[in-house]
Amino acid sequence: MECFSRSPDQTRRLGVRLGALMKPGDLVCLEGELGAGKTTFVQGVASGWGSLDSVTSPTFVLVNEYQRPDSACIFHLDAYRIESAPEAELLDLDAMLTHGALVVEWPERIRSVLPRAHLWVNLQFVEEDHRDLCFSASGDRAESLLASFRQSVFGVT
Ligand SMILES: Nc1ncnc2c1ncn2[C@@H]1O[C@H](COP(=O)(O)OP(=O)(O)O)[C@@H](O)[C@H]1O
Ligand SMILES: [Mg+2]
Numbered sequence: 001m002e003c004f005s006r007s008p009d010q011t012r013r014l015g016v017r018l019g020a021l022m023k024p025g026d027l028v029c030l031e032g033e034l035g036a037g038k039t040t041f042v043q044g045v046a047s048g049w050g051s052l053d054s055v056t057s058p059t060f061v062l063v064n065e066y067q068r069p070d071s072a073c074i075f076h077l078d079a080y081r082i083e084s085a086p087e088a089e090l091l092d093l094d095a096m097l098t099h100g101a102l103v104v105e106w107p108e109r110i111r112s113v114l115p116r117a118h119l120w121v122n123l124q125f126v127e128e129d130h131r132d133l134c135f136s137a138s139g140d141r142a143e144s145l146l147a148s149f150r151q152s153v154f155g156v157t
Contacts, residue, residue, distance in 0.1 A: 001135045001150050004126075011037045011131060015044020017152045018119075021145055022049060022101045024072055027093075027115055029107035032123030037131050038105045041123065042076055045103055049074050057105075063096075073100040079109040088113045117142055 005011040018028070022045070030038040043055040051066035057078060064076040075096040082088050088110035096102045097115070107114055117139030124132040137146040 001146060003133045003135070003153060005037070005131045005133060007129050008037065008040050011040045011133070012044035012047075014133065014153065015041040015046075016048035017044075018145075018149050019045035019048025019050075019074075021148045021152065022074075024100050025097050026101040026141065026145060027097060027118040028101070028103045029114065029118050029120045030103065030105050030123060031108055031120065033125060036123040036125055037133075038123055041121070041133075042103050042105070046074055046076070049101070062091075065100075075100055075102045077102065077104045079104060079106040082106075082109045085112040119145055 003014060005014065022028070028045070030041060032038050039055065039057045046053065046055045046066040049066070050068040051074060053066040055066065055076065056064065062078060062081070066074045066076065077091070077096075079088070089112075091110065091113065093102065093113060093115065104110070104114075107120075119142040120136045120138065122134040126132050135146055135149070137143040
């Protein structure tokens with residue numbers, strides 16, 4: 001599924017729609033160059049999820065955690081600084097996925113430890129304020145998440 005965004009707010013609103021549909025155990029991978037809009041998208045996801053915490057780029061701390069009032073949380077991992085497979089193995093993704101949902105920036109850097117079930121989002125810079133977002137699902141849960149998301153965005157299945 002493909003969407004276009006003409007502003008940071010529009011990208012955030014797409015994230016809100018996805019975040020509202022996500023459940024603990026869901027993994028969303030955000031691939032795209034620096035400035036593509038990954039963190040902007042996560043701001044929407046966290047707010048759609050119901051968290052009031054502010055979203056910042058976790059580049060220096062690796063993982064941020066955003067709580068919802070019912071205490072379910074979203075983990076926000078930025079794998080930019082991970083340089084090797086052994087380093088990636090130190091991340092306990094399974095633990096995060098049993099406690100909440102997980103959103104990953106630079107997922108291609110930790111490909112060796114990524115679960116096969118995930119929703120993959122490819123964000124591309126088109127020009128100035130224009131981004132192209134491509135969504136693809138792997139696994140039954142991700143496919144149903146994507147179907148609900150498509151319905152939420154386009155109003156059709
Ligand atoms: N349509 C758009 N969607 C997302 N960000 C946009 C868009 N247009 C311009 N921008 C700008 O691009 C930058 C994206 O930054 P960020 O979300 O931190 O990207 P990343 O996490 O991929 O490095 C922000 O400065 C944002 O304001
Ligand atoms: Mg970022």
